Amino acid sequence: MATVEQAFLVFSTSKLRMLMGQIETCVGKLEESQVWGRTGDNANSAGNLCLHLEGNLRQFIIHSIGGQPDVRVRDAEFGARGGLTKQELLTKLSACLEEACAVLEKLAPERLLETVAPMGRTMLTLDAIYQVVQHFALHTGQIIFLTKAFTGEDLNLPRFATK
Amino acid sequence: MPPVSASDQLFIEFSAKKLRQFLNRIHVCLERLSDDQIWMRTGETSNSTGNLCLHLAGNVRQWILHGIAGQEDHRQRDAEFAARGGISKEELWQRLNSTVQEACSVIEQIPAERLTSIVRPQNYDVTVLEAVYHVVEHFAQHTGQILFSTKAATGEDLGFYRHLTGTVQPPPPPAGQETP
DSSP, X not given: XXXXXXXXXXHHHHHHHHHHHHHHHHHHHSOHHXXXXXXXXXXXXXXXXXXXXXXXXXXXXXXXXXXXXXXXXXXXXXXXXXXXXXXXXXXXXXXXXXXXXXXXXXXXXXXXXXXXXXXXXXXXXXXXXXXXXXXXHHHHHHHHHHHHHHHOOOOOXXXXXXX | OOOTTHHHXXXXXXXXXXXXXXXXXXXXXXXXXXXXXXXXXXXXXXXXXXXXHHHHHHHHIIIIIITTTOOOOOOOHHHHHHOOSOSOHHHHHHHHHHHHHHHHHHHHTOOGGGTTSEEOGGXXXXXXXXXXXXXXXXXHHHHHHHHHHHHHHHXXXXXXXXXXXXXXXXXXOOTTOOOO
């Protein structure tokens, strides 16, 4: 039987991939202009959210845990108002997600208890990974919300993809 | 050195902490919405904040209080999405708050060795760890939607992340091009 550490890591990557599949389905249904459409000045578009999720994954997993340089410019994720097609957004996010999953798949279980410091905030690696997955879920929910609002479709997205 | 079971405890603590944090954010949203706005939808296939609160309470009760703690399963999932009003925001909050607080107590008392045992909520065979993780992830998704719904209804910035704006430095310039 898998240990708690192994089970946690496997479930984390499978959830991230399931959520990525939901984003691909949603963004795929949007018109190019809808990808950057917002419900108001204080709300983010699906395009902003894709850039934001990519920035978060790269900083928390690929940089903090995987040891790659921190290249994040967080304000630019929210400041973008276009310039990328939906296919470009999805390709970038999906490639980043697979890179992050590869870091998690190679992670030695005992490293879950080591500290990391993404954004200068010290936390344990397990907490950083859990933080990323629930953060990814929260914004995926918003992309689903936007897609329903724009298309009026009932999306019937898969919910528990690992079983 | 932390004890061998530290990951178990960390997972449990983070799960309960996150659920309570999301619950607090939903509370902030409910406070800003009128009783009418709670049942507003962006379209026929979308859910209102009221539906989402009922849905989250139903999910948490079925997966944690039934699936893990063994209480009776009396979920009526379709009713969570079908409701179009008739419940005040105070009542919605009471239901969600009491369910989540009870679930957090259950989660905090899960013995480490139970995390890898199998339970069967909603006809899914899952480990206790997967059930808890799934509930937190599911709660996150719909909290995100309630935040969006509230922003759309009120036009307000809820301010949860204001402290992060502008605080992240851009990457350093290439060697030799640093500004003094």
